[in-house]
Amino acid sequence: MRLTRYFMPVLRENPAEAQIVSHRLMLRAGMIKQNAAGIYSWLPLGFKVLRKLENIVHEEQIRAGHVPMLMPTMQSADLWRESGRYDAYGPEMLRIRDRQDRDMLFGPTNEEMITDIFRSHVSSYKDLPLTLYHIQWKFRDEMRPRFGVMRGREFFMKDGYNFDLTKEDALHAYNRHLVSYLRTYERMGLQAIPMRADSGPIGGDDTHEFLVLADTGESEVFYDSAVTDLTFGDRDIDYDSVAQCQGVMEEFTNLYARTDETHDQALFDAIPAERQRKARGIEVGQIFYFGTKYSDAMGAKVQGPDGKPTAVHMGSHGIGVSRLVGAIIEASHDDKGIIWPEGVTPFHCGIVNLKQGDAEADAACDALYTSLRALGLDPLYDDRKERAGGKFATMDLIGLPWRITVGPRGLKNGVVELTSRKSGESVEMPPEQAVEKIASIYATHHVTGNL
Amino acid sequence: MRLTRYFMPVLRENPAEAQIVSHRLMLRAGMIKQNAAGIYSWLPLGFKVLRKLENIVHEEQIRAGHVPMLMPTMQSADLWRESGRYDAYGPEMLRIRDRQDRDMLFGPTNEEMITDIFRSHVSSYKDLPLTLYHIQWKFRDEMRPRFGVMRGREFFMKDGYNFDLTKEDALHAYNRHLVSYLRTYERMGLQAIPMRADSGPIGGDDTHEFLVLADTGESEVFYDSAVTDLTFGDRDIDYDSVAQCQGVMEEFTNLYARTDETHDQALFDAIPAERQRKARGIEVGQIFYFGTKYSDAMGAKVQGPDGKPTAVHMGSHGIGVSRLVGAIIEASHDDKGIIWPEGVTPFHCGIVNLKQGDAEADAACDALYTSLRALGLDPLYDDRKERAGGKFATMDLIGLPWRITVGPRGLKNGVVELTSRKSGESVEMPPEQAVEKIASIYATHHVTGNL
Known part of the structure; x- marks a missing residue:
């Protein structure tokens, strides 16, 4: 993308309404x-x-074997009356009356709707296990929305639901979700720690929240510092393997890590003193096993191997996709702006032309831009007629991991400058080498949009 | 995808509530x-x-130079009061009161919101031309929703908005949209004819609707049959070229083609009698130029080259993405089910194992499945233990363009059968050749999800 053809209204001033850094930087960028x-x-x-x-x-x-679909934002109140949650859910639920005076609501979550879909179409244990998920806009009418997308009213969330014949199978689904979430967050450049949590209005006993450590987090967390040494890495997991998924689950949850809701001081005190940590965390996901709570209430039964109707065991599993954008920035920025992890950066690199209008500099930038795009890379070329200082400040603010700086002086020596946003280090090299370097960095960060 | 791990609840019976074929087939599939x-x-x-x-x-x-973004589903009523449309819009607009008693609405369109974004951030003609678009769920509280996704209440739509300094520039944007839409529909295997239409509540004089001919269409249309001979093909368009875009616009709109709203019997009668056609059409998109209607009402001005504030010229441009699924089926089906065009098919081909459980047949299907996936193709493998007739009926119903049938008898001769859903023709060939054939068919139908 050429910046002169883009719409990226950066702000010079710090917006007064933004109390936390991610909100401020998202507005400014x-x-x-x-x-x-x-x-x-x-x-x-x-x-x-x-x-x-x-x-x-x-x-x-999809890698974990879960099946994508899409439920609507608007739901009928009747379904929620069946589960008993229509009255139980607080004023955060946006209740709506349509022109025919039917009670509707803007869905904050989808346990009822997915259970209805399941009971309409699945009648045999042979169709299990099944995990369906969607990523859809949700609404919670927060009394005091704040912190930008971290605690907005309309937010984008992945919620998935597993249907299993037995508790044992459902716990495998739980573990499978835990594994897939660990992998997801790491790809995004985040360390998100699974912590034993409270199930709240979803219900059930087994639940873990995934928390990103950050001073601005809404939750107080207590953990064994050894938990932050764990990394998922590029292990090859067979998601059908009960043992493998359980092994990962145990590895990542055996060490003490809890939110204040479930904190146990005695257990915490048992951790070696030098490893006891108290901090704040941002919740970016949660997994639940809640057994037959919804399937009982809504009659979601299958015929079991013995021919008898059996209520299915369920769980639900969420990732806060829109709030993750904020969480990543909270975890990765400096006083100049955002520092995007390579797995999620909006553009792979920036190209800064130090002398826009200079024939040689323009040609070199155009050539770089074309070469990068020919390799499937996505550069942002700052082709504005602006002074170098302004261009550097913009690039630092929006936080692309790599910047290629092109100027007449370097071109005389056949070089451009490649700069890391994170370390600030710059290295001069021929343009072709800069292209190769960028391509090799992103070789392991390919994202497709195919389902 | 292996069918035993998928969730595809096909129905044997025709659902009573479905009045048109696309609705019936979408439910049945x-x-x-x-x-x-x-x-x-x-x-x-x-x-x-x-x-x-x-x-x-x-x-x-993106190819046309338009910039993707995303606006929320919920809008504040205040913006719509500014344009005067809050009261003018009918009861199809879903009006909502939040817990703080603020008037909100579930957006049916976004002219007001995008104009507000524009006026907040753009102040100079130097930032023009600019076209922003999004694809988001919309809501219109239809009194009598029917025909499935063709006339639902919650629907998925692309709406784009151009901002230009002059009427001339805005008309180029109009033509650019027309060109990009022609290309879009053709990629989807559809012929959508631009027809002069009425602007309705959006406003403005210049507008074309894109209509797919189908008996179940909601609009009566009148056209010169020569218009159906036009194809966009794979022409290489420079979207910045005013002349090229205008040329395409003229080529596709000079022949008579109008909806009943703007039909002119005298002009129609002037068409050679053998080329006069009256039919029904499904509306799948519309483009508008409405000048300064919203920019005047909402004060969206930029500083012009002469230093004076100038209201920007705007247009809006929509594609009904969810209704297109129905429109494609209306245009492409037979009495056995859907026939997906190759550009939009959910899976590239089906694999039918005639003897599930037979070691050789299972191994051959697994090998085919693996080879296809290794080439980036997306097969649906019917690995259920079901009789051949049921598997064929399901494949015909869901309409994948190609089916590979694998059975012990063919394997003895080293062949599988490749069948076209459209023509029904089957050809025997070695499995590797079937894979090559499928790969070559889809070589020109690659879709990515990267923005």
């Missing part, structure tokens, strides 16, 4: 614009990141 | 499920098609 309290438009740069996160979530869910 | 009047879930097979259409629209909009 022209990623979002508030349309109403807690409701945002995703401007082009923000949408590019959001879409990449969505595609990563799809890829990892 | 397990593509959608109704959750409330005019509100549907997209089951996995349906969602796969919807997502592919979405990705095609993105690719073609």
